[in-house]
Amino acid sequence: MEAPHSYTYRAxxxxxxxxxxxxxxxxFAAFLIAIASTIYVVRNLGMNTDTTDMLSEHLPFRVNSMHYNKTFPQEMDILLLVLDAPTPEQAYSAAGQLAARLKEDPKNFIDVYAPNVDVFFERNGLLYENISELERITDRLAEAQPLIARIADNPSLHTFASVLTGAIKELSKGRNLELGPVLKSMSDTLDAQLAGKPQQLSWQTLFRGEPQKNSYQEIILVKPRPDYSQLFASEQAISAVYTAARDIGLTEDGPIQLRVTGDMALADDELKSSLSGMEYAGIITLVLVGIVLYFAMRSIGMALAVLLCLTLGLLLTAAFATAAIGQLNVISIAFAVLYIGLGADFAIHFLLRYREVLENGQISTEAMYKAGGEAGSALAACxxxxxxxxxxxxxxxxxxxxELGIISGTGMLISLLVTFIIGPALLRYLSKRSIPEAGIKGSLGKVLEFSLKWHKLTYAAIFVLLLIAxxxxxxxxxxxxxxxxxxxKGKAVQTFRELLAFPEHSPWHAIVLTKNREEARQLKERLAELPEVGKIITFLDFVPTEQEEKLSAIEEMALIIGPLLLSLPEPPTDKQMVMQQLEELDALSTALDLYIKEHPESSLSDSARALKTSLAxxxxxxxxxxxxxKEKLLHSIEEDLLYTLPIAIQRLRTSVEATPFSEQDLPGSLSRRWLSHTGEYRIAVYPSEDIGDNEALARFVRAVQQIAPHATGMPVVSLEAGEAVVEAFIQAFSLALIGITVALLILLRSIKYTLLVLIPLLLSSVFTGVFTVLLNIPFNFANIIALPLLLGLGIDSSLHMVHRSLDNKQESEILIHTSTARAIFYSALTALVDFASLMFSPHKGTASMGALLTVGLTFTLICTLIILPALLRIPAQYAKS
Structure with a gap:
């Protein structure tokens, strides 16, 4: 079959x-080029980790997203700082201090917003409560005012115990006092201190008559200055956050914990997890690839020749990427993975063909000419x-x-040139005349003979598997x-998932922009009717209703807390202080004991018993x-019981200073987040369920889009981007299949042999897709990148087999014993060793890509070496007949 390809063969x-x-x-020239390429790539190749740049700006959802980001720039590329504390006072205080410190650092932060710590909301927060809740708080404060006033007058442990003792005695006399929360809070505080896990009592919850929770949370929204020229765009800003936290006294082992999440932190964490351990995996993989290549070549020199060709080709491809595009993104960086798989394939086929010709008794120069011509024709077609x-x-x-297509497509051309220019030069020094290894050939050939011997069974198996598929x-x-x-296990991911679990505060929510107030009001009413929507917030919601009635209740509350003045306790001597504390605690225990005996069925008895046990x-x-x-322990208990009292009283005093306000009075830090300078209103639409689930995400987004087609936000972008990716790959594979089919028809000049090349590719693609179902590994934004590689390896392998069959007029029984079959096997094995290591990555996307590649390459190998030889019997049989 040399005649039709005589020019290619000779070239x-x-x-x-x-x-x-x-x-x-x-x-020598290759060495100089390699050095120059390395220097050029290191100095000029950039890295863009901004994933939003990877989809066309003309897609509708991208147009909506870019318009939103331009209108409300402070809402994009943010960090969410999550502060968890045992009490609301501690969370509030820490958030205020941290936000103030970050605002002093314009080098790393563009905007810092702590909504709950804003002075405006601290002063007017009670106006957002309903009237019945304000009345309840007022009644609660009126009842507790005498007790709180006495403690505030002398905030010490013995005063606190004395006030409680007096209150319990009043209860015994029949007075109605709600002491349950106080007794329980004190009991929990004592138990925590004795267990070595100090927990401060929250006076704010006591003022409101609420049970104290285990943890309270404050969130700060921070817009950092990302540096996309760096591998981790927000690393410097996140480091600055932790430095500021340490400056205000927040430590990893302290009661207040700081966690960082948000889209910028998630992006950095994703990149770190995908690169985690790669240096060790890379070394291990290189060693294993070297071992596989040695068994393939039966020569250290020839195995080294493959690795050197691979290295030079990778450097030249990187240099092309630098010159043509200038930077890599998180998708196009996969060109290295693609090149390793396909570049090794080229070198292995050429070198094994050279070895086969040598084993047939030809001298080196003749063997090089013949191997170059035969392998070159097949590899050029590939x-x-x-x-x-x-x-x-x-x-x-x-x-x-x-961009990945541009780099990888050109990389294949570079690989072909490197294989036939550098490969022969290396073989002059690294290859010695070898002895045929019949055992190795025979073992692989005998395995492959099974499909030929039982070809009818192979046909039946293909048919059954296709039905299942x-x-x-x-x-x-x-x-x-x-x-x-x-x-x-990433901290940013875990924190983000925790936030998603509470849909009413989900960081993933839809955003709708309207041009005026009336449109915003009407759209909110329509969206509120959707069962998929849990909560809707607009700029209009920040002006509370019934302000006059609420202010009357707040004024009454102000009269109640007016006499509260926080004083510093008199510093008694150490011995005097300890004696007073012990006496008052003992008196409290006695009063509790007496109350329990006299009122065993009282609703307060359980709390009284718990505190009595804690005191014991x-x-x-x-x-x-x-x-x-003793002094240290009692001082610690005093701190735990009274530390938050000054903060709670100050916040309470500030909250009763509320005054009526309108939209014009809202602070700028709030207004610019909900009303743009162009007059557009921002509507935040929160889901009614956790949209971490794909089906819930799709339901929520589609429901919102029915009413607001131009909705954006992370849920919308995530869903639409996924569908755009799927559509892009369907389009690309359709174009690729058409282009490859046309190219094969021109190269092979035969419809039936073109079909024989394509059938293994299509079969392996179908079987791989089915196994994603069986293994519960869905396609995602990461593993879908494996498809171009599987396409390339599938075409290469089947085309090599068909080309060798045509080129040498060989039947299937002989073909499976040639260097072509061995090259396909070892090339796939090399790629499997390379990519199987990805399955152990902590990054689930990378791990799923490794699993998909491993399964896909296995099916490619089966379809090419077992199914294709059986199918090649069909045209051969027809030819004989």
Missing amino acids: FARCARFSYHYAPWIL TIANAIGFYAFIPTSYSGVA IALLPRVRFDYNLLNMQDP KLFSRLDRMNFSD
Whole structure:
């Protein structure tokens, strides 16, 4: 079959012989080019980690998103700082201090917004309560005012215990006092201190008559200055956040915990998890690839030649990417993975063909000419098919993959040149005449003979598997949730998922922009009718209703707390202080004991018993201590019980200073987040369920879009981006299939052999898709990148088999024993070793890509070496007949 390809044959044969003859000069030039490429790439190749740039700006959801980001720029690329504290006072105080410190750092932060710490809301917060709740708080304060006033007058442990003792005695006399929350809070505080896990009592919850929760949360929204030229765009800003936290006294082992999440932190965490351990995995993989190549070549020199060709080709491809595009993104960086898989394939096929010719008794120069011609013809066809396949991604709307197509398609051309220019030069020094390894050939050939011996069984198995695949293919799905790709153990991911679990405060919510107030009001009413919507917030909601009635209740509250003045306790002597504390605590215990005996069925008895038990434990601990330790323990308890009192009283005083206000009186830090300078109103639409689930996400987004087609926000972007990616890949693969089919028809000049090349590719693609269902590994934004590689390897492998069959007029029984079959096997094995390591990545997207590649390559190998030889019998049989 040399005649139809005589020009191609001669061109590659002469190129290989020329490079072999002038090996010293070729290798010296290659060395200089490698150094120059490395320097050029290191100095000029950038990295863009902004994922929003990877989809076309003309897609409708991107247009909506960009308009929103332009209108409300402070809402994009943010960090969410989550502060968790045992009491609301501690959370509030820490949030205020941290926000103030971050505002002093314009170098790292563009905007800092702590909504609950804003002075405006601190003063007018009670106006957002309903009237019945204000009346309840007022009644609660009126009842507790005498007790709070006495404690505020002398905030000390003995005063606190004395006031409680007096209150319990009043209860015994029949007075109605609500002491349950106080007794329970004191009991919990004592138990926590004795258990070595101090917990402060919240006076704010006591004022409101609410049970104290285990944790309270404040959130600060921070817009950092990202640096996309760096690998981790927000790393410097996040570091500045933790530095500021340490400056105000927040430590990792302290009671107040700081966690950082938000889209910027998630992006950095995702990149870190995808790179985590790669340096070690890379070394291990390189060693394993070297071992596989040694068994393939049976020569250290030839294995080294493959690795050197691979390295130079990778450097030249990176240099092309630098010159043509200038930067990589998180998608196009996968060109290295693609090149390793396909570049090794080229070198292995050429070198094994050279070895096969040598084993047939030809001298080195003749073997190089013949191997160059035969392998060059097949590899040129593979290169054309692969390049067309990759270039088919250029017209898609997924610009990240379009750039990957440009780089990888050109990389295939570079690989072909490197293989036939550098490969022969290396073989002059790294290859020695080898002895045929019949055992190795025979073992692989005997395994492959099974499908030929039982070809009817192979046909039946293909048919059955196709029926199963047809039944399962509709269940192939795409995972739109970006969180599902990340390391579930990452702090930013865990924190974000916790926030998503509370839909009414979900950081993932839809955004709708309206041009005027009336449109905003009407749209809110329509959206509120949707069962998928839980809560809606607009700028109009920040002006409370019934302000006059609420202010009357607040004025009454102000009269109640007016006499509250916080004083500093008199500093008694150490011994006097300890004695007073012990006496009052003992008196409190006695009063509790008496009350329990006299009122065993009282609703307060359970709280009284719990505090009595806590005091008994405290006395038992104190009895075993010396005076110094007693003093320290009692001082710690005093701090736990009274530390938040000044903060709570101050906040209470501020809250009764509320005055009526309108939209014009709202602070600018709030207004510019809900009303743009162009007059557009922002509507936040929160889901009614956790949209971390894909089905819930789709239901929520589609429901909102029915009423507000121009809605945006992360849920909308995530869903629409996923569908755009799927559409882009369908478009690209359709174009690739058409282009490859046309190229194969031109190269092979035969419809039936073109079909024989395509059938293994289509079969392996279908089987791989089915296994994503069986393994519960849906396609996602990361593993879908594996499809171009599977396309390339599938085309390469089947085209090599068909081309060898045509080129040498070989039947299937002989074909499976050739170097072509062995090259396909070892090339796939090399890629499997390379990509299987990805499955152990903590990044779920990378791990799923490794699993998909492993499964896909396995099916490619089966379809090419087992199914294709059986199918090649069909045209051969027809030819004989």
